[in-house]
Amino acid sequence: MSSAVEQLAKNANWGALAKATELKQRILFVLGALIIYRLGTYIPVPGIDPIVWKEIYDQKGGGILDMFNMFSGGALSRMTIFALNIMPYISASIIMQLATAMFPNLEKLKKEGEHGRMKINQYTRYLTVLLATVQAYGLAVGLEGMQSSTGSAVIDPGFFFRASTVITIVGGTVFLMWLGEQITQRGIGNGISLIIFAGIVAELPRAIGSTLELGRQGQFNFIELLALAAMVIGVIALIVFMERAQRRVTVQYPRRQAGNQMQMGQQNHIPLKMNTAGVIPPIFASSLLLLPLTIVGFSGAEGGDLTSAIARYLQHGQPIYMLLYGGLIAFFAFFYTAIVFNPEENADMLQKHGGFVPGIRPGKSTADYLDHVLTRITAVGALYLVFICLLPEFMISQYSMPFYFGGTSLLIVVTVTMDTVAQIHSHLIAHQYEGLIKKAKLRGTGRKGRR
Numbered sequence: 001m002s003s004a005v006e007q008l009a010k011n012a013n014w015g016a017l018a019k020a021t022e023l024k025q026r027i028l029f030v031l032g033a034l035i036i037y038r039l040g041t042y043i044p045v046p047g048i049d050p051i052v053w054k055e056i057y058d059q060k061g062g063g064i065l066d067m068f069n070m071f072s073g074g075a076l077s078r079m080t081i082f083a084l085n086i087m088p089y090i091s092a093s094i095i096m097q098l099a100t101a102m103f104p105n106l107e108k109l110k111k112e113g114e115h116g117r118m119k120i121n122q123y124t125r126y127l128t129v130l131l132a133t134v135q136a137y138g139l140a141v142g143l144e145g146m147q148s149s150t151g152s153a154v155i156d157p158g159f160f161f162r163a164s165t166v167i168t169i170v171g172g173t174v175f176l177m178w179l180g181e182q183i184t185q186r187g188i189g190n191g192i193s194l195i196i197f198a199g200i201v202a203e204l205p206r207a208i209g210s211t212l213e214l215g216r217q218g219q220f221n222f223i224e225l226l227a228l229a230a231m232v233i234g235v236i237a238l239i240v241f242m243e244r245a246q247r248r249v250t251v252q253y254p255r256r257q258a259g260n261q262m263q264m265g266q267q268n269h270i271p272l273k274m275n276t277a278g279v280i281p282p283i284f285a286s287s288l289l290l291l292p293l294t295i296v297g298f299s300g301a302e303g304g305d306l307t308s309a310i311a312r313y314l315q316h317g318q319p320i321y322m323l324l325y326g327g328l329i330a331f332f333a334f335f336y337t338a339i340v341f342n343p344e345e346n347a348d349m350l351q352k353h354g355g356f357v358p359g360i361r362p363g364k365s366t367a368d369y370l371d372h373v374l375t376r377i378t379a380v381g382a383l384y385l386v387f388i389c390l391l392p393e394f395m396i397s398q399y400s401m402p403f404y405f406g407g408t409s410l411l412i413v414v415t416v417t418m419d420t421v422a423q424i425h426s427h428l429i430a431h432q433y434e435g436l437i438k439k440a441k442l443r444g445t446g447r448k449g450r451r
Helices: 002-040 050-060 064-071 087-102 104-110 114-144 159-186 191-216 222-244 280-302 305-313 319-340 343-352 364-399 407-450
Strands: 246-253 256-258 261-263 266-273
Touching: 002 159, 002 191, 002 407, 064 191, 087 104, 087 114, 087 159, 087 280, 087 319, 104 114, 114 159, 159 191, 191 222, 191 407, 222 364, 222 407, 246 364, 266 364, 280 319, 280 364, 280 407, 319 364, 343 364, 364 407
Parallel strands: none
Antiparallel strands: 246 266, 256 261
């Protein structure tokens, strides 16, 4: 019998080792996928003169283009196959979520479970291709009209250049969409968020270097550099605190009969995060600002009245830009929270299981109470997001600080890091829990053998 126990122990150890190997494989898959993504940000679009394009981008940089370049991980400034990055997919996701909330047929499809979710994802992919095609064509037309002192950005303008540019850039966007889904399924964390995260982090050394260069040139003094570093640290600390903050709604379960035993009443809680939407509102708000202005930003090479006005008012630190950006962030904070947490469904679930909030009647009163609490904490969360994303805008407008130190970039980096670490921790806990169960079973088997 002892030999049987030893054999089971060996199997358990091999099982734990296999689980650890699976986690390592997931992490290695994520790293490999992100390396492939970074390599793609250096593959140029065919037919572009890189020297001329760099000169044009340096002249036109700032405002909405710097924001787009940040999300693309520098691919736009190099005009590579990933110039649009994953932003068309995010825009398509926004449109589909709005359509799901507005149209009953899509809402019904969403409630059909896995089949409905796959169907909506398929529609999102089709819409991504459509949006990417429109943006890529506008980008190709805009590039043909760009001139610098050394020549044209496009070596051989014409139909062939437009067609090849659209096919190349749309193919790059679709590949990133597929790569993000693979990371989510076979790796750790959310694939789309990790792709944006990798792009921002990869450009941080250059941003730090440019900041130090500005200090060397005298634009920043030592005290201002220390103040900038303190602000970045303070923003990171605030993000960590607010992302962990939550309101716990107490839930009481009465005593109930289970067979021949009477189970005592239990007390639990519903954790409502202060920022339920996470990093989604700033990304959605940025993508909506980028979607209509992608073509405008490039077609403004000739200095038209409309495009010049739009480019001027959408610079960092401009009141219209801040109002639009802050308003969209607040809207998506409430909108996405309403999608993620439904007070009526949670109240019905509590009532079915016999749970209730102390002092609140079950049913509609509980739903109204949860909605009231959620609205208040979401308002605080929305103000926090607006503050985090707009505070650095004043620094950018006053001190020409690199955009990579902006609130949106720091929020994405910190939030994605916390989420990924939490998922790795969950995998480790699950593996340890499985190991403890196997050890308990082995002990039980050993005792039976001794008997």
